[in-house]
Amino acid sequence: MVEYNKQEAAIEPLEICVALNPSNSVALNTLGLVYTYLKKYDMAEKYLLKAVSIDTLGFKIYYNIYKFYKLTGRNKNLFHFLKKSSEKKDAPLHVLQELLNYYLINKQYSQAASFINSNLVIKYDSLYISKLVDSYPDLKSALIK
Numbered sequence: 140m141v142e143y144n145k146q147e148a149a150i151e152p153l154e155i156c157v158a159l160n161p162s163n164s165v166a167l168n169t170l171g172l173v174y175t176y177l178k179k180y181d182m183a184e185k186y187l188l189k190a191v192s193i194d195t196l197g198f199k200i201y202y203n204i205y206k207f208y209k210l211t212g213r214n215k216n217l218f219h220f221l222k223k224s225s226e227k228k229d230a231p232l233h234v235l236q237e238l239l240n241y242y243l244i245n246k247q248y249s250q251a252a253s254f255i256n257s258n259l260v261i262k263y264d265s266l267y268i269s270k271l272v273d274s275y276p277d278l279k280s281a282l283i284k
Contacts, residue, residue: 146173157186164193168200171207180211191220198227202234235261243275252281 150173156166171187174180187204194200201224208214218241224230225238235258242251255261255268272279 146176149173162193164190164196164200167193168196168203172203175207175210180207180213183207184211184213198224198230198234201227202230232261232264236267239271243271243278246277248275248277248281251275251278255282 150170153166153170153173156163157170160166167186167190171183171185171190174183174186184207187200187207190196190200191204201220205217205220205224208217208220221234221238221241224234239251239254239261242248242254261267272282
């Protein structure tokens with residue numbers, strides 16, 4: 140017996156949407172997410188890359204493909220998609236923090252300091268910054284420069 144699930148049921152109507160409007164980034168992105176959930180990674184990557192080439196979803200599409208590549212380990216250029224996601228006007232705080240954490244984990248303290256100084260949302264979250272400075276003494280030096 141084949142188990143029916145909502146994700147599989149979503150594929151056909153989404154593919155119809157894409158067939159009718161190949162530039163429908165919402166349908167492309169959603170298909171990519173559905174295929175990711177179903178662990179059909181080749182199909183997921185195909186739709187996510189197509190959606191990112193259209194780029195009408197703000198931070199979401201870049202962040203979704205970043206998370207896809209992080210999950211699957213398929214792409215070594217995670218930073219590109221995370222950075223693009225953080226550059227969008229609608230990027231939420233957690234995306235900005237994830238980019239900052241990327242810099243810190245990779246010991247890119249001058250980039251982290253520059254990012255903090257250029258980003259008002261993070262710059263004025265003093266509790267968050269003080270915790271980071273306590274955890275990463277080299278960041279404190281980079282911020283003082």
